[in-house]
Amino acid sequence: MNPKEIVDQAVEYGLKLGAREVAAAVTREKRKMLKFANDSVTIVQSWDQTVPTVYMLSERKRAGARVENPSMDALKEVMKTLKAAMDITKPGEVESSLPKGPFKYEPVPHIFDARIPKMTDELVDLAEEAMKAARAEGARRSSGVLVTSELERQVKTSAGAEGEDKGTDINLSIRAFVDDDSSGQGNSCATRLDDFNPKLAGAEAGKIANQARNPVFGDEGKYRVLFGPSIMAEFLDRVADFATAYSVDLGLSFFADKIGQKVASEKLTLVDDRRMPGGINSCSLDEEGYPTQRTTIIDRGTLKTYLHSSYSVAKYGGALTGSAFYVGGTWGMAPVALNIVVEPGEYSQEKLFEQIGDGLYLTNNWYTRFQNYQTGDFSSICRDGAFEIKNGKIARSVKGLRISDNMPRILQSITALSRERKWIRWWEVPVPVYLPHMIVENVGITRATK
Amino acid sequence: MEDLVQHAIEAASAKGVQYAEARLHIDSGSGVTLTNGKPEPVQLAKAKGIAVRVLVDGALGFASTNDLSKESLDETVDIAYRTAKASKRLVTKPVRLSKEKAEHANWETKAREPLLDVAIEEKLVVLEEIEKNLSPSVVKVDLPSRTLVLIDDISDRYFADTDGSKIHGVASRIGLLFIFTASEPGKGIIQRIGQKGETGGWERLEAWDLPKYVADEAKILGKILREAKQAPRGELDLVLGSEVTGIACHESCGHPQEADRILGREAAQAGESYLKPDMIGHRIGTEAVTVVDDPTVPNSYGFYEYDEEGVRAGRRTLIKNGVIAGFLQNRETAAELGVSSNGAARAVSYDREPIIRMANTFMLPGEYNDEELVEDVSKGVFIKTFMEWNIDDRRYNQRYVGLEAYLIENGQITSTVRNPILEITTPGFYGSVDAVGKTVEYEAATCGKGEPEQGAPVWHGGPPIRLRKVRLGG
Numbered sequence: 001m002n003p004k005e006i007v008d009q010a011v012e013y014g015l016k017l018g019a020r021e022v023a024a025a026v027t028r029e030k031r032k033m034l035k036f037a038n039d040s041v042t043i044v045q046s047w048d049q050t051v052p053t054v055y056m057l058s059e060r061k062r063a064g065a066r067v068e069n070p071s072m073d074a075l076k077e078v079m080k081t082l083k084a085a086m087d088i089t090k091p092g093e094v095e096s097s098l099p100k101g102p103f104k105y106e107p108v109p110h111i112f113d114a115r116i117p118k119m120t121d122e123l124v125d126l127a128e129e130a131m132k133a134a135r136a137e138g139a140r141r142s143s144g145v146l147v148t149s150e151l152e153r154q155v156k157t158s159a160g161a162e163g164e165d166k167g168t169d170i171n172l173s174i175r176a177f178v179d180d181d182s183s184g185q186g187n188s189c190a191t192r193l194d195d196f197n198p199k200l201a202g203a204e205a206g207k208i209a210n211q212a213r214n215p216v217f218g219d220e221g222k223y224r225v226l227f228g229p230s231i232m233a234e235f236l237d238r239v240a241d242f243a244t245a246y247s248v249d250l251g252l253s254f255f256a257d258k259i260g261q262k263v264a265s266e267k268l269t270l271v272d273d274r275r276m277p278g279g280i281n282s283c284s285l286d287e288e289g290y291p292t293q294r295t296t297i298i299d300r301g302t303l304k305t306y307l308h309s310s311y312s313v314a315k316y317g318g319a320l321t322g323s324a325f326y327v328g329g330t331w332g333m334a335p336v337a338l339n340i341v342v343e344p345g346e347y348s349q350e351k352l353f354e355q356i357g358d359g360l361y362l363t364n365n366w367y368t369r370f371q372n373y374q375t376g377d378f379s380s381i382c383r384d385g386a387f388e389i390k391n392g393k394i395a396r397s398v399k400g401l402r403i404s405d406n407m408p409r410i411l412q413s414i415t416a417l418s419r420e421r422k423w424i425r426w427w428e429v430p431v432p433v434y435l436p437h438m439i440v441e442n443v444g445i446t447r448a449t450k
Numbered sequence: 451m452e453d454l455v456q457h458a459i460e461a462a463s464a465k466g467v468q469y470a471e472a473r474l475h476i477d478s479g480s481g482v483t484l485t486n487g488k489p490e491p492v493q494l495a496k497a498k499g500i501a502v503r504v505l506v507d508g509a510l511g512f513a514s515t516n517d518l519s520k521e522s523l524d525e526t527v528d529i530a531y532r533t534a535k536a537s538k539r540l541v542t543k544p545v546r547l548s549k550e551k552a553e554h555a556n557w558e559t560k561a562r563e564p565l566l567d568v569a570i571e572e573k574l575v576v577l578e579e580i581e582k583n584l585s586p587s588v589v590k591v592d593l594p595s596r597t598l599v600l601i602d603d604i605s606d607r608y609f610a611d612t613d614g615s616k617i618h619g620v621a622s623r624i625g626l627l628f629i630f631t632a633s634e635p636g637k638g639i640i641q642r643i644g645q646k647g648e649t650g651g652w653e654r655l656e657a658w659d660l661p662k663y664v665a666d667e668a669k670i671l672g673k674i675l676r677e678a679k680q681a682p683r684g685e686l687d688l689v690l691g692s693e694v695t696g697i698a699c700h701e702s703c704g705h706p707q708e709a710d711r712i713l714g715r716e717a718a719q720a721g722e723s724y725l726k727p728d729m730i731g732h733r734i735g736t737e738a739v740t741v742v743d744d745p746t747v748p749n750s751y752g753f754y755e756y757d758e759e760g761v762r763a764g765r766r767t768l769i770k771n772g773v774i775a776g777f778l779q780n781r782e783t784a785a786e787l788g789v790s791s792n793g794a795a796r797a798v799s800y801d802r803e804p805i806i807r808m809a810n811t812f813m814l815p816g817e818y819n820d821e822e823l824v825e826d827v828s829k830g831v832f833i834k835t836f837m838e839w840n841i842d843d844r845r846y847n848q849r850y851v852g853l854e855a856y857l858i859e860n861g862q863i864t865s866t867v868r869n870p871i872l873e874i875t876t877p878g879f880y881g882s883v884d885a886v887g888k889t890v891e892y893e894a895a896t897c898g899k900g901e902p903e904q905g906a907p908v909w910h911g912g913p914p915i916r917l918r919k920v921r922l923g924g
Contacts, residue, residue: 061489062490089489093485175717
């Protein structure tokens, strides 16, 4: 059974069961992933999965399922259980309705490249190219992952929305080492092969690793910090998630009751741009069948909107943002960020170093955890190259540092951004971010001393 | 199940692979949620699919699909084979697998009341009973945001490989997640995210006494808000509750002793390890410290009898009396390090490769009761629970920020303190432990590792422990 037939039958069956509204989606994804470590391929993985999801509504009641089994019998069985569960569930907080279609979906240009799904032997060549580039910059070994994906999504709702999406992407992240304490990361991701540059990613990883040689333990204190795109992408992934009405509803956001307020420096404009030509996750419609759009979340420091689904609009007000996907969690169908974009600044990267004067340049991080999601107190560990800057130049490589600060304060303390931007997506940054380098003032740095 | 798996194995064998395994899953789960007393959508998750892993001239290929037609299976095997073969050119260190005993087994977690027999309505009643106990009149604090999630899943798996293993296993798990925001006028807000989880059936809830357990968690938040003073800083003695001991054992003992990290296979994702293969026998802590990982603890969240490479699971000693005693191994790392696998290969679903994971990681108990742990501390802090934590990707530099914490003065636990921060190295942590409590408790958690990400159910735990002369700061 093809995806179109599955969504047709799922919507029809849901209504027959007595649901007031039904949204069905089928995602077919074919992926390949080549992993390498110590300059040797460790495994190549491939997936071919067809996954229906269904979301049903009736009189302030909602239910949903993800069924990793493309058989219609399996889906119907699940839907029967869902409807029975809705029948015995007490009503939820608000009544919501799916967006009323039909809608016209404008395709997003440059998000499909037929060459990408066909690659097998070429993956090995591309990974090798990245590793060689890292070695040429002084790296002694590299690890990483190269992923290709082809995704087709079919969506239909009982509210008259129906459409489909198709996209490809290719993504490489490479981590180069000179020794255990000296490493750097590079990244390249694109929807078309012509925009993919594994050599540049490898060279970037190798160069940072080489610069990071012979690190000394850094000192605790407050620093003016130049954040590289990878580390700020990890932060902004979380910030965009906090800007979903779902996170606000769970109490896991410092953006609650802040619409219209200044939540960041005027230098920061943060957008979820699902219409961006060539955008990694760009698409035409969400899984409630609503057309995607370019949503400005933070406009020159002011929080303009949460990312919404139909349920969150009913609960919190505001307008739909084309952000609803069946993600599980506690809502099932929930708003998510897909393509996070930061508007560029006015400086060259070199000029940003000059502006730092004395401070730190941090290239990457991992393991960000919050003590309190509503106040934004958190810490995160620096990873890969970290450098002390003196008089605008790298003075020495440092290690053992932890950023221990408050995320709203960091957003308020952005003072400069670079003109150049790049896409970042890797293991710690699952939602791709297109962003520049940024300077942040008075960043709290701590480290273990025993 | 057996036919499809056997078909995949035979199709792979026909291609002349060195080794092949296939694993078919039929997984089923449900989740019910109350947010601020109102039901959220009931959710179901079903999955049925197969994974094939082959070794071709030292290159590993893995492929997975949820189309279980014979044609699709053949294509899946072919992709695993072709991609492995294509990658051979860039395999500078050929993969070998340790030789292990072929196993024929059938195992199942015991469930007196099978989860499949429990109606959604019954699950909602459990949450409503908890919710009733969370009113401000009961817990003495306002909880403006509270989410309760009851989750369960059953994973039915069949594994076979070309070495002759055939294993059928069924694990059923049940868990509760809660997310609380507590506020007190003029005192600010604090948050707590907690989890319980076990293998077994519906009967596991009886022992949890969830209405009391969750209400107690809420009450303590009010106490912290009303009473907690600033935590002291500087060098002092520290007593850590089981929850903090457990997270430390997981993060700075379990993870760095995963052999795949030690050998660099996860370098670009979860990272490497401060340990090297030749560091078995290296002292990392005091004599008081012994840490194990044990998948066979009855009803534990990380329970399994055989891993996803068909190896029988058993207790692994990671640190014995302060000395690195062993690593977590799968068949690949075991072959490279010249040892046997200790059954640590886990895959969370049909579309994930088996990688080295912890199961239930905990410090073994010592001889101290709770009073003895604090009685000769003149000035210190007792950190019972935590909220924020992290550790660097070589598992050397860790941080735990306390949530429920108390001052210790002259051998007595006195006032409540807020957000004490312990930032310490791994040898600094284990090398400071001078006393270990008698009573082990466990916490359920979902551990993340691998690419694509695999969230594995685990327990971590241990007894309360005492650390001498560590720096509390922030």
